[in-house]
Amino acid sequence: MINALRGMKDLMFDDAERYTYIVETASRIARNYGFDFIETPILEETRLFKRSVGESSDIVGKEMYQFTDKGGNDVCLRPEGTAGVVRAYIQAKLDRQQGRKDRFFYYGPMFRYERPQKGRLRQFHQFGVESFGTAEVEEDFTLIMMLSEIFDALGIGYKVKINSLGCSACMPPYRNTLVGFLEGIAEELCPDCQRRITTNPIRVLDCKNENCQNLLESAPKLSESLCEKCDRDFKRLQKLLDTSGIDYEVDTHLVRGLDYYSGTAFEFVSDEIGAQSAIAGGGRYDRLVEFLEGKPTPGIGFAIGIERIMELVKMPEEERSGWYLGAMDAESLDAILSLGQKLRRKGEKAVVEYAPKGLKAHLKGADRAGAKYCAVIGENERKDGTVWVKDLASKEEKTVLLESL
Structure with missing residues (x-):
């Protein structure tokens, strides 16, 4: 008997119904916010993700399904959705149209070669949105509101964590300060964190190792090193969230796992699948379009891990039909x-x-x-x-x- 590959799962019956319900609910809400559907290829050039996600990331270094095709091209199955949408945006020359604002949503399978566990598969599914051309922090707030509305509609409890990753003006000085602090405690950090000190020091803050987290309690905080604009935007975001009544906390150790993020970062966590487990995350990536040879264009987006939330969804009572x-x-x-x-x-x-x-x-x-x-x-x-x-x-x-x- 031939079985599905390890970490890859068939969606049938109840699981298929839940998947469809999640996608339809999220798509309906995204359309209400003015987002249009986009479908990008599952297979892309490997260099797209090396340049966007970053060669120092675990995704590029350890997890991509990468191979050479029959034409000699270096390709891989997409490990995440944002880079492909940005590539499509640039390829359609939308970045060259001054004053243009575009908002997209997508859903489908992603692939990462990692250890399969509950809620984490090698072929998994995401629902995501990407917004281009809007630099105002009000768009950051709007995306957080949209994500909260999706989870409310699905009957999932959550808490929001936010942070600011600064910009090209305030991040480099902070990075230098952080590296100096990390070098002082390097011998006590886990091997992954020791490696990240030289490759991606910001990721050390996100380490889940309990010993590392204890050592990082006195680490310098980026929120205390923000430039005037980033500080003003971050305070504005908090004020908007306060007014909306959304339950959130500022987490100075919250960083995104991909190199292209800057400015606002946010994460939705739920204690229904473990201790404060992430069920969605996103943030601003104002430099990514430029990294991929497009015209400088502000961008922000988020992604939901569908397998992470499937068991939490409150399905509506099934009615007879047909x-x-x-x-x-x-x-x-x-x-x-x-x-x-x-x-x-x-x-x-x-x-x-x-x-x-x-x-x-x-x-x-x-x-x-x-x-x-x-x-x-x-x-x-x-x-x-x-x-x-x-x-x-x-x-x-x-x-x-x-x-x-």
Whole structure:
């Protein structure tokens, strides 16, 4: 027997229903905020992610599904969604149209070769949004509001963490100060943090090692080193969140795992899947379009890990819908097939049972299918040009002319 690869999971039945419900709910809310759907390829040039995510990141260094294709091209399966959307934005020359504002949402599979565990797979799914051309911090607030509305609609409890990663003016001096502090405690840090001191020192702040977190309690805080503009924007964001009533906290150790982030960073966490586990995150990346050879363009976005939240979703109570159609004898099957086509053309859901059965068996089949109506044709109905129909919700039953149906 051939099984699915390790860390890759089939979506069927309840899982498929939950996935569809999450995507449809998030898509509806994104459209309400003025976002349009975008679909980008699953396969991209490897250099897209090396330049955007950063060669020092764990994603590029350890986790990408990278290979050389038959044309000799260095390609990989996308490990995240933002870089592909930015590539599409630049390729369509949208960055060259001054004053333009574009907002996109997407969903689909991503791939990272990491140790599979609950809520973390090698093929996983994300829902994400990206906004281009708006530098105002009010857009940061709007995206946090959109994400909170999505989780409210899905019935998921959460808490918001925010931080500011500064800009190209205030980040370099802070980085130097942080490196000086980290070098003083380097021998006590875990091996990953020791390596990151030279490759990506900001990521040390995000280490989950308990010993490292204790050592970092006295680390210099970026929030105390922000330039005037970044400080003003961060305070404005907090004021907007205070007014909205969203429960949030400033987490000075919150950083994003990818190199392209600057300015606002935010994360949604839930204690329903473990101690303050992240279920979504995002932030501002005003330099990424320029990194990928586009015109300087402000950008901000977020992504939800769908597998991370599937078990938390409060699904609406399932209602019966559509039709179950059955024949009581072989001669009535053609009439049932014709009725099914007519119903579908009218936009109705119709499931046809091909095997002739008795009424009781058809009613059981309709119940299993979750149908609202069970329609059956037998010898008498065929002769009279009628169909027997039962409403499985109200239990009302009657015989009606086929033409009237």
